[in-house]
Amino acid sequence: MSKAMFKMTTAFADVMPAEYVELVQSGPFGQGYGVADLGSFKELIEEHPLCAGCGLALAVRLIMASLPTPEDTVVVGSTGCSSLAFPQIALQNIHSLFGNQNAVASGLKRALKLRFPDKHKDVLVVAGDGATADIGLDMVMHSWSRGEKLATIMLDNEAYANTGGQESGMSPEGCVLYMAPTGKKFKKIALPEIARESGCAYVASVTPVQPRKLEKAVRRAILVAREVGPTYVQIFVPCPTNFKFKPQETLAKAKQREKDQTYPLREFITPEAQAYLAALEGGGKHD
Amino acid sequence: MTNNNKTRRITLTQFNGGMILTKYHVLAGPEGYLPPAAACQGIRLPEVGWALIEGRHVPEQEALSAIVDKLLSAKRPFFFPGPNLLWEWKDGVAEKASALRKLADTAGARVIPMPDYRPKYPMINPAIEINPNHPNLTIWHNKIDVCVFAGVHCHYANVALKIIRGGTDCYTIAICGEAGHEDANITLRNAGIPQIEALTAMVAERRRLC
Numbered sequence: 399m400s401k402a403m404f405k406m407t408t409a410f411a412d413v414m415p416a417e418y419v420e421l422v423q424s425g426p427f428g429q430g431y432g433v434a435d436l437g438s439f440k441e442l443i444e445e446h447p448l449c450a451g452c453g454l455a456l457a458v459r460l461i462m463a464s465l466p467t468p469e470d471t472v473v474v475g476s477t478g479c480s481s482l483a484f485p486q487i488a489l490q491n492i493h494s495l496f497g498n499q500n501a502v503a504s505g506l507k508r509a510l511k512l513r514f515p516d517k518h519k520d521v522l523v524v525a526g527d528g529a530t531a532d533i534g535l536d537m538v539m540h541s542w543s544r545g546e547k548l549a550t551i552m553l554d555n556e557a558y559a560n561t562g563g564q565e566s567g568m569s570p571e572g573c574v575l576y577m578a579p580t581g582k583k584f585k586k587i588a589l590p591e592i593a594r595e596s597g598c599a600y601v602a603s604v605t606p607v608q609p610r611k612l613e614k615a616v617r618r619a620i621l622v623a624r625e626v627g628p629t630y631v632q633i634f635v636p637c638p639t640n641f642k643f644k645p646q647e648t649l650a651k652a653k654q655r656e657k658d659q660t661y662p663l664r665e666f667i668t669p670e671a672q673a674y675l676a677a678l679e680g681g682g683k684h685d
Numbered sequence: 686m687t688n689n690n691k692t693r694r695i696t697l698t699q700f701n702g703g704m705i706l707t708k709y710h711v712l713a714g715p716e717g718y719l720p721p722a723a724a725c726q727g728i729r730l731p732e733v734g735w736a737l738i739e740g741r742h743v744p745e746q747e748a749l750s751a752i753v754d755k756l757l758s759a760k761r762p763f764f765f766p767g768p769n770l771l772w773e774w775k776d777g778v779a780e781k782a783s784a785l786r787k788l789a790d791t792a793g794a795r796v797i798p799m800p801d802y803r804p805k806y807p808m809i810n811p812a813i814e815i816n817p818n819h820p821n822l823t824i825w826h827n828k829i830d831v832c833v834f835a836g837v838h839c840h841y842a843n844v845a846l847k848i849i850r851g852g853t854d855c856y857t858i859a860i861c862g863e864a865g866h867e868d869a870n871i872t873l874r875n876a877g878i879p880q881i882e883a884l885t886a887m888v889a890e891r892r893r894l895c
Contacts, residue, residue, distance in 0.1 A: 404772070405772065405773040405774075406771060406772060406773065407770060407771060407772065407773050407778060407779050407782035407783075408779065408782075408783075409770075409779070409782040409783040409785070409786040410766055410770065410771050410782055410786060410796065410798055413796045413797070413798050413813075414771065414798055414800060415798070415800065415810070415813050415814050418800045445808055446808075447807060447808065485803050485804045485805050485806070486803070486805060486808055487803075488801075488803075491803075
């Protein structure tokens with residue numbers, strides 16, 4: 399996709415749905431908008447079929463507002479709650495088989511590099527905790543070990559949320575769910591540490607409670623993945639449906655987990671990535 | 686599928702050394718869940734200068750005339766322009782889009798665009814857009830009996846045409862700029878501005894005579 403494609407033919411402009419007209423007239427393509435500009439431009443996600451109060455939906459909205467160059471970004475997703483939202487997003491999107499997302503993204507990134515050798519084409523993997531830490535962990539870790547220049551984002555709702563509430567590797571120890579009534583017997587997988595040891599140049603765990611921090615992590619992950627190596631961002635997205643709290647309490651739940659250190663926020667940056675980011679951020683530019 | 690439909694759809698053509706050869710007819714549906722791809726039933730794409738009417742190879746001129754018949758006899762004809770004609774992504778697109786719009790207007794057809802291929806179900810508004818993954822929703826909602834595909838990328842056009850044949854009674858026409866579509870009831874191939882303008886002239890002439 400390139401910005402040149404966002405021009406309608408006049409012959410059919412009168413029948414184009416309003417959503418597309420708004421995307422052309424006031425969308426984020428080529429504008430350099432960020433989270434702070436939300437409300438002043440047409441967002442990439444207009445509506446979604448996710449539950450009321452879904453933390454994942456909020457995170458997806460913030461991620462989409464954080465992309466440095468949405469017109470040159472392809473998202474690779476996987477099965478899970480997020481896959482219900484992606485068909486509504488005005489962005490190139492590939493839905494992979496459950497757990498295959500990083501393998502699919504690896505091939506895509508290499509193909510884009512061959513096809514557009516002089517241009518940054520960002521390949522962003524966005525998947526849930528089941529796809530990233532359980533079913534797709536081998537594909538995820540191997541893509542990191544191979545040094546694939548991908549940004550991997552996990553939307554961590556700590557359960558298999560749209561299949562009735564089974565425990566995942568990311569569920570905290572003792573967690574009781576509809577289909578895990580006796581409580582989880584094992585600890586939460588320490589994926590940020592695994593990512594760091596597997597070769598990721600940038601790793602962060604964040605929550606939507608602090609949108610600017612989330613934006614910074616997503617942008618850094620995408621920018622470092624362009625030049626330095628694989629990156630990983632883990633976003634805590636509380637699920638009111640499976641964890642049985644009111645929809646309006648989502649952010650409070652995330653804030654509480656930050657506060658009591660049961661969901662610690664972390665950031666690891668390799669010296670090479672640090673130098674690269676310092677050069678970019680010092681210059682005040684993102685692409 | 687009723688027995689009558691089955692009989693209409695597949696006819697015996699030869700009895701060759703004990704082997705019965707059948708001929709599949711690409712008729713309007715509803716053919717039922719998971720209709721076969723016409724290509725798998727032996728329907729070949731037309732050669733240059735030729736077209737397909739219900740799986741039968743005919744000269745392009747005959748297909749143009751058949752398209753005019755279908756458009757003018759339809760109760761609710763609709764055009765579905767795809768991304769190749771909705772977005773001005775290369776030189777020449779605007780002219781072709783204008784020619785197609787003129788054809789739709791001359792034929793008194795409405796236009797519903799297919800701006801991209803997002804499978805937006807269940808959020809799609811079938812009154813104003815169509816997506817190739819659930820084209821039946823738009824056809825049912827608008828009670829469309831004849832539709833024209835143009836500017837839809839081949840792989841998505843094939844999927845959509847097959848779904849329409851499977852689940853609706855809509856008659857499908859493909860004005861294809863590439864090699865054509867076996868799954869359409871009528872398909873042109875290499876259709877450019879000359880073919881579209883010829884159709885417009887034929888529609889206008891037929892309307893004048895009526």
